Amino acid sequence: MKGDHISMSAYIDDFSMITIVVNKPFSIIPSLSLVDEKKVLQPLTIDKQEHYHDQVIYKCRTRMPIDLKNRYWVTFNETRIPLMIGSIVRTEKFDSLYFDDSSLGANYTPESTTFKVWSPVAFAMILKYKPQHSSTFIEQKMSRTERGVWQVTLDGDHHLTEYMFVVNVNHEWIETTDPYSKSVTANGVHSVVIHLPETDPEGWNRSEKKINLRSKTDSFIYEVHVRDLTIHSDSGVLNKGKYLGLTEQGTKTTNGFHTGLEYLKNLGITHVQLLPVADFGSVDETKPDSAYNWGYDPVHFLSPEGSYATNPHDPSCRIKELKTLIYTLQHNGLSVILDVVYNHVYKREESPFEKLVPGYYFRYDDGGNPVNGTGVGNDTASERKMMRKFILDALTYWMSEYKVDGFRFDLMGIHDVETMNQAAEKLKSLNPGVFLLGEGWDLNTNLAPEKKATLSSAKKMPSYSFFNDAFRDNVKGSIFPAGQSGFINGNNDERIKHHMKQVMRGYAGQHDTFIKAEQSINYSECHDNHTLYDLLSIRHAFEDELMRRKRQQLALAFTIFAQGVPFIHAGQECFRTKKGEENSYNLPDTINAFDWNRCESFHKEVDYFKQLIKIRKTQPLFHESSSELMEWMVPDGALGFKLHLPTTDIKDGASYWRKALLLFNQTTKPLDIPLEENSWTIAIEDESFCNRVLKEELYRLEPLSFSLLYSV
Structure with a gap:
């Protein structure tokens, strides 16, 4: 209002409260009224005056409740100010x-x-x-x-x-656009009505109910980015970087090394976890090669991303091709977990949520500003009924329409416990074996600590597994190069050793957090931060590369054999590098592509990875809850653990291991390990599979190595 140099705005903050914000206090309290389209006037009474930064806030009461079906204005010196939607949308009423x-x-x-x-x-x-x-x-x-x-x-x-x-x-x-869009035109310009049965690939059974009865601790999760795994020039894939690229059979490098789907099938993993495949905003779908992104910037949560489709202009294509990918993986024995991002949106102001109900779907501080626990400028408010409904609707849709086997929740600690438990109940009614996991980091969002779906709430959320940062940090050290080193770095600190003992027992130093071992997602590398190879290259820059690789293989052994759920980032088994880049979320394919030539050159290490998986999968003592684990006496610089499967759990005639001895050497020198018993056979020694019977009372454990001994 230029006449008296007062800038004023007005908001509905409750059904009988109006907040007026001005740039300077009124010199004389004016006559304020509320008027609707029928020109019905009602006076406003100023309850109190507050100061916030450079603004003056007047809280005013109305005589009659506000009806949201009407439009209102605030009158001030014969001038009408549009009454806007304020914090009323965040009230319980x-x-x-x-x-x-x-x-x-x-x-x-x-x-x-x-x-x-x-x-x-x-x-x-x-x-x-x-x-x-x-x-x-x-x-x-x-x-x-x-x-x-x-x-x-x-x-x-x-x-x-x-x-x-x-x-x-x-x-x-x-x-x-429609927040419930099941598909969209290229780059999400328009929502599109879809007759979903017409998007079903050949062999898709709409009436089939997907049931998974595999226990979590019998699972191996392998994290994959759709584009990364096939975009490499020597992947042998025709549809590089697309959903269909991971459905192609028999793909190989020029030297005949299996790639893509064939590679995944032969690893021995049980679950493929796909980085986000819901529509995201940072890649031009009409020019998919012009940019790269992991996909953690969601726009339309129920529509597949179009940059991975062969024709982003065809709204049916993206659905059919993603279904084809899921169907193909499942029919090759692999379960599919979707990485879902309900904790924030790409751009709050442009989101259908914000356009339709301003201020409702997001969290705000006391000053009415969006909170930023996610680090991207907005946090969704899962505790509000219609946001909770949306999350449950979206999850149910992906499970029923796309028949996925599980969900990984990005920044799950932003969400509230009640929403996550309702989601688990609903999803488990559709598939009792659904795999639910998430990041339980405690982030600074406007939600009471006891309501956050964080690691500290694990006991309240028994259906969920959590990324275990204590496991990660004790095995490899801090994710930051200058931070504390871990066991594989040669850290012989007593605290580290104590936590490593807890690692193998399935608690990872957090035995007051988890109810059971299956709640622990054990990992030493994921898409975030440096790859382990790159982190070790920084931390041990002057060390021979062979030594660094041996350190990484120590981490791999811990990840696979610790009680809980092993989680592997694609390429970890062949020392994946992103050329030292810590955060590659929007960097080009030259950084992010899965390098099949590198994988081929480390084929022995890949075979070693397969062998470790096979042993854990086939030997019950690594996943039976009745297995007894005790510490084995070893020299300083080593860790040793003995697993024992009670005789009552061994089936007649089965060639199962009754005992196993897991030995880890973090030093650069060989160590002699007392055996005490004379009935051991070596299964794994210095990154090689063998089957040699031991008769010595001392066992020589090679530098920076893992050995696995067993007895039947």
């Missing part, structure tokens, strides 16, 4: 009044499609749509229910109809 559990989005049948979108704060809503083969958009008014759902039904077959919602919120008309 708002959640209670407007929670709606109906089926949102475009609900398709061949005869008609009903469009439903939730926006209790909208004054009006229009469906803007363009049928297939049409060149122009048509507009259709939508009607509002009491709980703020806007809907309209279009007769006829609307498969592949493009659509948008045009919404009047905060006194302006804006366009938005």
